[in-house]
């Protein structure tokens with residue numbers, strides 16, 4: 151495999167950088183001794199050094215010089231400034247992966263020296279538990295092998311697909327932001343059961359497992375979600391009463407609009 155013996159670097163060890171580092175090291179795809187990371191915020195570096203056993207530095211150049219694949223995991227708003235400070239060390243033998251929401255490949259590529267190989271990825275926070283949903287898109291100088299390497303990295307922490315770049319805003323609104331739509335659903339479903347008398351811990355376990363089970367049925371049966379919903383709703387039964395309430399509150403429209411609004415913000419970040 152082409153990632154064999156390679157070193158992986160992260161610039162930015164915030165929420166997403168740390169989730170990826172822990173997930174990737176946990177998968178065994180890279181050994182912690184071959185993973186480098188830098189950030190301005192030392193406590194997150196200390197935590198990763200201690201708990202993941204990776205190499206850390208407050209100097210981004212150290213990460214770049216030591217790595218074959220460099221993941222840019224800083225906020226979109228400071229991406230340009232960070233690239234400016236590392237570009238001379240990003241030689242053509244290195245692959246750059248940007249996970250910044252909204253920032254287009256051509257805008258990343260033009261900040262680097264000509265010929266820099268870039269792949270853009272939208273992962274999600276579930277990388278921490280190896281259940282991320284990621285999409286990648288390949289820059290003009292990146293090879294098929296670079297795209298395969300990026301897919302291998304992100305498949306080590308969940309599933310990953312390749313899409314054309316014009317779909318990355320939709321991916322961001324759906325799977326990039328999506329966990330934040332589901333966590334409140336789990337909490338609210340548990341609240342309902344607590345209202346009915348179940349203890350909080352049991353309620354959260356049952357609510358979360360219900361979401362896992364429903365998601366697995368969609369992925370593994372290949373059946374349409376509507377058909378799966380019909381399997382649960384007995385005539386004059388309990389479920390259809392709950393479904394009516396969700397329809398009354400426009401929950402499906404709310405979820406659709408949440409994905410669209412998040413995609414719109416991703417488009418704004420490109421400007």
Ligand SMILES: NC(=O)C1=CN([C@@H]2O[C@H](COP(=O)(O)OP(=O)(O)OC[C@H]3O[C@@H](n4cnc5c(N)ncnc54)[C@H](OP(=O)(O)O)[C@@H]3O)[C@@H](O)[C@H]2O)C=CC1
Pocket residue numbers: 161162163164165166167188189190191194210222223224225226228232249250251272273274275326327
């Ligand atoms: N969070 C998520 O679920 C997802 C995030 N993303 C993308 O991942 C990227 C990171 O997001 P997220 O992890 O949430 O953000 P965080 O703010 O949690 O992490 C960014 C980290 O970068 C650090 N940083 C700031 N300036 C520099 C610098 N010059 N050099 C090195 N590190 C620096 C920040 O330190 P300090 O806090 O001190 O500024 C912080 O620790 C974003 O581009 C986002 O769009 C993509 C998918 C999902």
Ligand SMILES: O=C(O)[C@@H]1CCC=N1
Pocket residue numbers: 251322326327
């Ligand atoms: O909220 C954000 O901007 C980032 C990108 C996708 C998830 N979190």
